[in-house]
Amino acid sequence: MNSKIQLIKKHLKEGTLQKMWIQTKWIYQYARRYWKAMVLYTVLGLAGTGVSLISSMISKDLIDIITGHQTGKLLGTFAAMIGFSIANILVGQASGYASTFINLKVDAEIKNDIFAKMLVTDWESLTAYHTGDLVTRWSSDASNISNGILNWIPNLIIYTAKFISALWVVVYYDPTFAIFALLGIPFSALMSRPLLRRMRNNNERSAAMNAKLYGFNQEAFSNIQTIKAFDMIRFYIDRLKNLQTDYINMRLDFQKMSMLTSILMSIVSFIVSYSCYGWGIYRVWSGMISYGTMTMFLSLSGTLTASVNSLTGLIPTAISLTISAGRLMDIVEMPQEDYSGDKEVRAFEKEHRVEGMGLKMENLEYTYHNGTNVFEHATVEAYPHEIVALVGPSGEGKTTMLRLILSLLRPQDGRAWICAGEDHNNTVEMSPSTRRLFSYVPQGNTMFSGTIAENLRNVKPEATDEEIIEALKLACAWEFIEKLPDGINSIVKERGGGFSEGQAQRLSIARALLRKSPILLLDEATSALDVATERKVLKNIMMDTYPRTCIVTTHRPTVLNICSRVYAIREKRCKVLDQEEIDKMVRDF
The missing domain is CATH 3.40.50.300 (P-loop containing nucleotide triphosphate hydrolases)
Known part of the structure; x- marks a missing residue:
C-alpha cells in the first residue's frame, strides 16, 4: 500500500497524472462529437453480452434435461438454444460491421481535422519537426485516438456489465462458486502494475522510433539518386540495420516483461480453472448442484476471468491514448495562423x-x-x-x-x-x-x-x-x-x-x-x-x-x-x- 502511495506521489511530482488529465480532456473534445456512435456500439455490445449469458443458462437447462431424461422439454429447449446461438452470431456480426463502419468514418474525420489544423499551424514552428515524424503523428496517433474514442468507454461499460451479470448468475445459483471464480482477480491486478510502470515509457519510445524509421525511409527513397551518385548504398543499408536493431532491442525489452507476465497469468488461469472444475465436481457429487449448473459455472468463470483481464487491459490502452493525444497536441496546439482577414x-x-x-x-x-x-x-x-x-x-x-x-x-x-x-x-x-x-x-x-x-x-x-x-x-x-x-x-x-x-x-x-x-x-x-x-x-x-x-x-x-x-x-x-x-x-x- 505504501509503495502505491509513493508511486502516485512520484507521478504527481513529475506532473504525469496532471499531463494525462489534460490529454484526456483533449481527447474528450473529439469523443463528444461521436457519442451516438459510442452509444450504438455499447448497445450492440450489451446485447451480445445478454444473448451470450442467456445462451449459457439455456445450455445449463439442456444438459439438465438430457441427464435427467426429461424428453418432454428437450425439443423446446434445444430450439431455444439454436435460436439464441443464431442470435449471438447475428449480433456479433452486426456489432463487427457497425464497429468497422463507425471506426472508418471517425478515423477519416479525425485525420481530416488534424490535417487541417497542421496546415494552418505556424510554419516556422512546424519546421522543427521532421516530416516523417509529422506523418507518423497524423496517421498512427490519429488512428489510435479514433479507435480509442469508439472503443474505450463502450468497452468499459460492456466488460463491466459482462462481469457483473456473470457474477450475479454465479452468486444466484451457488455463492461458494464465486469465490473460486474470482481467485485470479487480485493476481491480475498485481501483475498489471509492473507493466503499467513501463507502458508509458515504452509507448513513447516506440512512437519516436517509428517516426525515426519512417523519416529515414522517406528521405532515403526521395534521394536515391544522391545515394547512388555518392556510392552511399552500403552506408545507408548499415544505417537502416542499426535503426532496426535499436527498434528490435526496444521491443524485445518490453516483450520480456510481457512474456513473463503472460506465463504467470496463464498459470493462475489454469489454477482458477481446475479449482473451479474440482469444486464443481465436488458440488455435483454431493448433490448440491446439477451437472448442467456445473457446466454453466465453468463457462461463466471463464467469462469472469476474461472480463477482469479485459478491464485491466483498458488501463494500458488509456495510457497509449494519452500518449498519442500528447504527441498530436504538440503539433495542433502550436501557434495557429490568423485567417480572420x-x-x-x-x-x-x-x-x-x-x-x-x-x-x-x-x-x-x-x-x-x-x-x-x-x-x-x-x-x-x-x-x-x-x-x-x-x-x-x-x-x-x-x-x-x-x-x-x-x-x-x-x-x-x-x-x-x-x-x-x-x-x-x-x-x-x-x-x-x-x-x-x-x-x-x-x-x-x-x-x-x-x-x-x-x-x-x-x-x-x-x-x-x-x-x-x-x-x-x-x-x-x-x-x-x-x-x-x-x-x-x-x-x-x-x-x-x-x-x-x-x-x-x-x-x-x-x-x-x-x-x-x-x-x-x-x-x-x-x-x-x-x-x-x-x-x-x-x-x-x-x-x-x-x-x-x-x-x-x-x-x-x-x-x-x-x-x-x-x-x-x-x-x-x-x-x-x-x-x-x-x-x-x-x-x-
Whole structure:
C-alpha cells in the first residue's frame, strides 16, 4: 500500500497524472462529437453480452434435461438454444460491421481535422519537426485516438456489465462458486502494475522510433539518386540495420516483461480453472448442484476471468491514448495562423484586381526562433508591371524576405501591406489571408506526380487547355511540351522525374503564371535556365498585359538590367542599387 502511495506521489511530482488529465480532456473534445456512435456500439455490445449469458443458462437447462431424461422439454429447449446461438452470431456480426463502419468514418474525420489544423499551424514552428515524424503523428496517433474514442468507454461499460451479470448468475445459483471464480482477480491486478510502470515509457519510445524509421525511409527513397551518385548504398543499408536493431532491442525489452507476465497469468488461469472444475465436481457429487449448473459455472468463470483481464487491459490502452493525444497536441496546439482577414482580402481583390496590386514593407525586423537575426529596418516596395530583384550572397535573407512577404514568417517589428490605386494609398495588411494574392515559385523542384495539365490545374482547377498552353508559352515551356506525344497530358513523375531541372523550373513558372495572381514571387526560379532563356522568361512576364507585380531573387546579375528596381540585401537591410552599381555587378559576374 505504501509503495502505491509513493508511486502516485512520484507521478504527481513529475506532473504525469496532471499531463494525462489534460490529454484526456483533449481527447474528450473529439469523443463528444461521436457519442451516438459510442452509444450504438455499447448497445450492440450489451446485447451480445445478454444473448451470450442467456445462451449459457439455456445450455445449463439442456444438459439438465438430457441427464435427467426429461424428453418432454428437450425439443423446446434445444430450439431455444439454436435460436439464441443464431442470435449471438447475428449480433456479433452486426456489432463487427457497425464497429468497422463507425471506426472508418471517425478515423477519416479525425485525420481530416488534424490535417487541417497542421496546415494552418505556424510554419516556422512546424519546421522543427521532421516530416516523417509529422506523418507518423497524423496517421498512427490519429488512428489510435479514433479507435480509442469508439472503443474505450463502450468497452468499459460492456466488460463491466459482462462481469457483473456473470457474477450475479454465479452468486444466484451457488455463492461458494464465486469465490473460486474470482481467485485470479487480485493476481491480475498485481501483475498489471509492473507493466503499467513501463507502458508509458515504452509507448513513447516506440512512437519516436517509428517516426525515426519512417523519416529515414522517406528521405532515403526521395534521394536515391544522391545515394547512388555518392556510392552511399552500403552506408545507408548499415544505417537502416542499426535503426532496426535499436527498434528490435526496444521491443524485445518490453516483450520480456510481457512474456513473463503472460506465463504467470496463464498459470493462475489454469489454477482458477481446475479449482473451479474440482469444486464443481465436488458440488455435483454431493448433490448440491446439477451437472448442467456445473457446466454453466465453468463457462461463466471463464467469462469472469476474461472480463477482469479485459478491464485491466483498458488501463494500458488509456495510457497509449494519452500518449498519442500528447504527441498530436504538440503539433495542433502550436501557434495557429490568423485567417480572420479573409473577407477583407477578398473584397480588396475584387475591387483592385483589374488595375493590379503591389506591396510595401517598412522597417521590418526579423529574428528566427533559433536566435539568428536576419533583418533590421528592412524596406522593400514593388508595384504592378514592375520586376523587382533581390540580390545578395547566399544566406543573407533573400528567401527569408519572400517568406515574410507570404506571411509564412511574422516580423517582430515593422509594417507590411498590399497596396493598390494610383497613389498606392488603398491598402490591406499582409497576413496569411493575403496569400491568395500571390503566386510563388520556390527553389528546387516542386512538381507533383501526375500529368502536366493536372500539375498546373492544382492552382486553377477550372483552367482550360488553351489557358494552360498560354501559360506554358509565357514560361518558355511550350517549345518542349508540344514535341511530347501526349502534350500537356504527358506524365510527370515524382519530384519532376522525366524532365530536366530547367524544364521542371519552367513548368513551375507556368503553373504560377496560370493562376494569374496579382503578385508573382520567383525564388531562384530561373537558376537552372541558361541566361538567354532566363531573360526571355522575365521579358515575357514584363510584356504580359496582365497587371502583375514580379519579385525575383537571384544570384546571377545578368538579368538585372531588365528589372525596374534592384535591392541588395546587406547588413540586414535592403539597399536600392543605382545603375552604376548594377552595371558593376554585371561586369564582375
